[in-house]
Amino acid sequence: MRSEQQDHEKVDPDVLARAQAPALDEDDIDDSKYVSGLPGVLGVVDVAIARIEAILLAVGVLAMAVNTMANVVGRFMLGQSLFFSEEVNRALIILITFAGISYAARHGRHIRMSAFFDIMPPPMRKLLMIVIALVTAAAMFLLTWYSVDYVLAQASRGRLLPALQVPVWWIIVWAPLGFFLTGLQYALTAIKNMIHKDIWLSTSTLEGYDDTPAEEV
Amino acid sequence: MALAIFSVMIVLLLLGFPMMVPLIAGSLIGFVSLFGGVGQLDTMVQQILGGIQPASLIAVPMFIFAADIMTRGQSANRLIDLVMAFVGHLKGGLAVSTATACTLFGAVSGSTQATVVAVGGPLRPRMLKAGYKDSFVLALVVNSSDIAFLIPPSIGMIIYGVVSGTSISELFIAGIGPGLLILVMFSIYSYIYAIRHNVPTEPKTSWRDRAGAIQRALWPLGFPVIIVGGIYGGVFSPTEAAAACVLYALLLEMVVFREMSLKELYSTAKSTGLITAVVFILVGAGAAFSYVISFAQIPQQILGGIGIDDMGQYGVLFTISIAFFVGCMFVDPIVVILILVPIFAPVVDSVGLDPVLVGTIITLQVAIGSATPPFGCDIFTAIAVFKRPYTEVVRGTPPFILMLLTVAVLLIFFPQIALFLRDLAFDK
Amino acid sequence: DTWRYAFEEALEEVQGKFAQKFKEEVEANSDHSVQLFPFGTLGESDSILEQTQSGILQFVDQSPGFTGALIPEAQVFFVPYLLPQDEETLATFFEESKAINEMFPPLYAEQGLELLTMFPEGEVMMTTTEPVEGPADLNEVKFRVMTNPLLVESYQAFGATPTPLPWGEVYGALQTGIIQGQENPAFFIESTKMYEVTDHITRAGHNNFTTAVMANKEFYDGLSDEDRTVVDNAIDVAFDYIIDYQDGLTEESLEKIKEAKPSMTITTLTEEQRQPFMDTADSVEQEFLEIGGDQAQAILDQLKADLEAVSSQ
Ligand code: NA
Ligand code: NA
Numbered sequence: 001m002r003s004e005q006q007d008h009e010k011v012d013p014d015v016l017a018r019a020q021a022p023a024l025d026e027d028d029i030d031d032s033k034y035v036s037g038l039p040g041v042l043g044v045v046d047v048a049i050a051r052i053e054a055i056l057l058a059v060g061v062l063a064m065a066v067n068t069m070a071n072v073v074g075r076f077m078l079g080q081s082l083f084f085s086e087e088v089n090r091a092l093i094i095l096i097t098f099a100g101i102s103y104a105a106r107h108g109r110h111i112r113m114s115a116f117f118d119i120m121p122p123p124m125r126k127l128l129m130i131v132i133a134l135v136t137a138a139a140m141f142l143l144t145w146y147s148v149d150y151v152l153a154q155a156s157r158g159r160l161l162p163a164l165q166v167p168v169w170w171i172i173v174w175a176p177l178g179f180f181l182t183g184l185q186y187a188l189t190a191i192k193n194m195i196h197k198d199i200w201l202s203t204s205t206l207e208g209y210d211d212t213p214a215e216e217v
Numbered sequence: 218m219a220l221a222i223f224s225v226m227i228v229l230l231l232l233g234f235p236m237m238v239p240l241i242a243g244s245l246i247g248f249v250s251l252f253g254g255v256g257q258l259d260t261m262v263q264q265i266l267g268g269i270q271p272a273s274l275i276a277v278p279m280f281i282f283a284a285d286i287m288t289r290g291q292s293a294n295r296l297i298d299l300v301m302a303f304v305g306h307l308k309g310g311l312a313v314s315t316a317t318a319c320t321l322f323g324a325v326s327g328s329t330q331a332t333v334v335a336v337g338g339p340l341r342p343r344m345l346k347a348g349y350k351d352s353f354v355l356a357l358v359v360n361s362s363d364i365a366f367l368i369p370p371s372i373g374m375i376i377y378g379v380v381s382g383t384s385i386s387e388l389f390i391a392g393i394g395p396g397l398l399i400l401v402m403f404s405i406y407s408y409i410y411a412i413r414h415n416v417p418t419e420p421k422t423s424w425r426d427r428a429g430a431i432q433r434a435l436w437p438l439g440f441p442v443i444i445v446g447g448i449y450g451g452v453f454s455p456t457e458a459a460a461a462c463v464l465y466a467l468l469l470e471m472v473v474f475r476e477m478s479l480k481e482l483y484s485t486a487k488s489t490g491l492i493t494a495v496v497f498i499l500v501g502a503g504a505a506f507s508y509v510i511s512f513a514q515i516p517q518q519i520l521g522g523i524g525i526d527d528m529g530q531y532g533v534l535f536t537i538s539i540a541f542f543v544g545c546m547f548v549d550p551i552v553v554i555l556i557l558v559p560i561f562a563p564v565v566d567s568v569g570l571d572p573v574l575v576g577t578i579i580t581l582q583v584a585i586g587s588a589t590p591p592f593g594c595d596i597f598t599a600i601a602v603f604k605r606p607y608t609e610v611v612r613g614t615p616p617f618i619l620m621l622l623t624v625a626v627l628l629i630f631f632p633q634i635a636l637f638l639r640d641l642a643f644d645k
Numbered sequence: 646d647t648w649r650y651a652f653e654e655a656l657e658e659v660q661g662k663f664a665q666k667f668k669e670e671v672e673a674n675s676d677h678s679v680q681l682f683p684f685g686t687l688g689e690s691d692s693i694l695e696q697t698q699s700g701i702l703q704f705v706d707q708s709p710g711f712t713g714a715l716i717p718e719a720q721v722f723f724v725p726y727l728l729p730q731d732e733e734t735l736a737t738f739f740e741e742s743k744a745i746n747e748m749f750p751p752l753y754a755e756q757g758l759e760l761l762t763m764f765p766e767g768e769v770m771m772t773t774t775e776p777v778e779g780p781a782d783l784n785e786v787k788f789r790v791m792t793n794p795l796l797v798e799s800y801q802a803f804g805a806t807p808t809p810l811p812w813g814e815v816y817g818a819l820q821t822g823i824i825q826g827q828e829n830p831a832f833f834i835e836s837t838k839m840y841e842v843t844d845h846i847t848r849a850g851h852n853n854f855t856t857a858v859m860a861n862k863e864f865y866d867g868l869s870d871e872d873r874t875v876v877d878n879a880i881d882v883a884f885d886y887i888i889d890y891q892d893g894l895t896e897e898s899l900e901k902i903k904e905a906k907p908s909m910t911i912t913t914l915t916e917e918q919r920q921p922f923m924d925t926a927d928s929v930e931q932e933f934l935e936i937g938g939d940q941a942q943a944i945l946d947q948l949k950a951d952l953e954a955v956s957s958q
Binding site: 028057061068069071086090096097104111118139142143147 | 230238241272493495496
């Protein structure tokens with residue numbers, strides 16, 4: 001009992017270091033070091049897409065802050081609310097979400113519960129990782145298909161955003177794109193696991209690289 | 218069907234699939250079996266997109282962004298130094314401060330997810346440094362943030378009030394008692410935890426050093442002014458206050474403290490976007506899943522079979538508690554309130570229960586269910602923001618759930634915990 | 646079969662009452678059963694309309710103002726002072742209006758929707774923190790309106806600062822003072838407790854909240870003659886019921902509000918006091934003609950003719 005308590009008092013230095021790490025270090029993703037899972041020209045295109053995703057994420061978040069504040073300024077200083085600001089935020093959150101799920105897939109950042117996964121022997125883990133990546137890719141491609149369907153339906157119905165008076169499908173067109181690119185990343189992850197040694201969480205992330213805690217189990 | 222869906226979801230979850238897959242699979246099976254094929258899957262996409270668009274969710278990325286800027290720069294540390302100067306010498310002082318900060322911030326911002334980030338982000342490293350175990354810190358942050366459901370303004374109570382036709386002002390006041398009781402219990406637990414685990418205290422700070430800490434924190438003290446003053450003063454909505462915090466944080470870190478470069482700003486915005494995306498895709502997938510549950514009228518089927526009409530007051534209250542607790546383990550709290558409240562309304566009326574008491578109990582169960590695994594936005598947010606594994610984030614949860622359930626039971630047998638203030642304020 | 650019917654309000658509010666009556670009628674006169682889905686349980690208002698278009702739901706209640714995103718002409722119901730201000734004339738108006746009964750159904754049909762009926766939900770009233778007797782009292786008042794260009798234009802023309810806000814934030818915003826007013830029918834002000842956070846109700850008679858019940862067109866066209874008669878009759882019975890139900894509902898709701906909060910003032914503006922508000926309607930009409938689609942002019946003219954017709958009866 002006593003020893004267990006002392007165990008509790010000790011802080012895992014890794015946890016501490018990671019938690020304290022200020023500003024840009026290992027937690028931030030350095031896009032210039034990103035290596036695509038695709039060969040040749042396709043790889044170049046893929047790296048470019050990754051860059052665009054990153055920029056969309058950053059710009060989307062900044063634009064959201066500015067847009068929201070502009071509404072406040074309008075209301076108080078100009079006596080006029082920007083009544084389209086809510087719709088702009090809707091467009092931005094969709095953009096951020098769908099640019100982000102693909103970017104997260106590239107860097108193995110999607111949330112998962114890995115407790116049982118982590119205690120399996122390595123060959124099992126590798127096999128399971130391939131199954132996970134394939135099933136996830138399939139789910140993403142399925143959603144790609146039906147989100148194209150949904151975007152087309154919206155386009156044909158001609159639904160408009162009430163304040164901006166622009167077609168709704170303009171702001172949701174990111175959904176099929178995001179699902180497709182995410183599916184592609186998982187498919188590539190499956191392939192990478194098949195042809196390479198080690199276990200890959202994504203095309204650029206080796207398992208154990210980021211967060212496999214020693215104390216879990 | 219419900220059982221099959223839940224089983225598949227749990228299995229996929231345990232095997233280590235990305236969390237969005239179990240939710241998507243659950244909705245897929247639901248859609249295919251409800252509509253006899255894949256013909257209506259575009260509606261599933263519609264629900265995913267609908268789930269991420271509510272205007273009130275915009276506060277979440279904004280608070281994540283502001284907190285990230287503050288933590289990378291100096292604002293957060295200066296604020297925490299100030300708190301530590303006053304409570305650092307007390308056993309469990311930092312933990313109690315964290316719980317209190319979560320409660321207050323959550324109450325004001327109206328967003329439990331934003332609270333996890335904005336309060337948990339800066340305070341977690343300090344608590345680890347002070348010697349608290351990570352699983353305790355994470356559970357403390359997530360659960361204290363959920364107290365915010367009970368303290369006005371509470372979106373859950375507004376929805377309940379509208380659906381059930383109950384006075385929202387009375388609900389707001391009734392939530393304060395149980396909310397504070399929970400905070401007190403968490404504080405006592407934190408104190409006991411600090412003693413049992415021998416978390417060291419710092420030497421008492423002199424008044425001179427305290428004055429220094431106040432001075433260093435003068436600029437960052439603008440944040441509470443923006444949030445509390447801005448919202449209660451009628452300047453900002455919670456979402457706008459979040460955006461104002463972002464701009465103020467940028468002003469401090471880039472101009473006043475000169476701590477952040479443009480490049481870091483870019484990285485921070487990108488990292489905020491990434492966290493937002495991995496959480497929001499789960500919010501969207503969760504919405505599609507809620508749709509299936511709602512469309513198939515699964516709660517109605519389950520509750521129709523248990524003979525709630527023949528129960529007395531306590532029976533009804535326990536049934537309601539369990540139904541909301543279980544519902545919120547899997548489904549978004551707002552949807553649970555929308556679906557279940559009309560089902561229970563007639564029996565609440567017929568056994569003569571006070572709808573304000575029922576609303577308070579429901580809101581409490583919603584808070585408990587949201588913090589309880591397997592699914593919960595605040596859990597997801599904590600995983601994404603702190604980059605800790607799922608199991609680590611939920612491991613410290615049981616004692617907190619136990620305390621929350623204790624309050625829930627107390628509330629059923631001693632309704633005055635909630636109604637005392639209401640009766641005082643409304644002269645009943 | 647099981648038919649599914651979704652609406653934008655709670656079960657005990659006006660749209661819910663209509664739906665309950667419809668369900669009761671259908672189930673009494675056929676073997677079909679109707680499942681009701683109140684607001685929020687299957688998604689937002691736009692979402693349930695889309696689900697009806699794609700045939701997942703058979704029936705839906707959406708107010709034409711919202712349908713305006715899809716059928717721009719439907720926004721005409723946001724033009725102030727276009728509907729009769731008196732309740733009895735209003736019911737006749739809905740039954741006899743050519744615009745409503747002849748011009749709108751084809752527009753809905755283009756979107757795969759069978760327009761079954763439109764009905765009024767009650768006079769729209771302003772609730773504010775300061776008393777309102779004329780446009781001058783709305784000066785600089787931040788007034789919450791739904792996100793629609795015509796409502797924004799209306800309140801701008803009234804002199805207020807129209808402020809769009811998601812419904813979930815309205816109560817809190819009135820409490821903290823971000824906004825100082827909002828508008829809704831009396832039953833809704835009562836059920837959503839808006840009176841708890843405002844002090845004055847003003848009846849300017851500028852509008853009556855209108856809503857519409859629709860069916861998926863393919864489903865409706867595919868019904869047997871017998872079933873179609875069941876549906877049509879159920880709609881008729883529910884229409885009469887809801888007009889009856891509302892007779893006095895406004896007064897009853899206002900009484901409940903008075904009882905819960907005796908300090909609440911309820912002011913009905915006189916004809917003279919209404920005039921300056923009515924004078925602003927022109928600018929809103931212009932805006933409607935701009936964004937109201939191909940038939941905006943025709944519909945506006947017809948509604949005015951219909952109004953003329955019932956008023957002279
Ligand atoms: Na709250
Ligand atoms: Na949960």
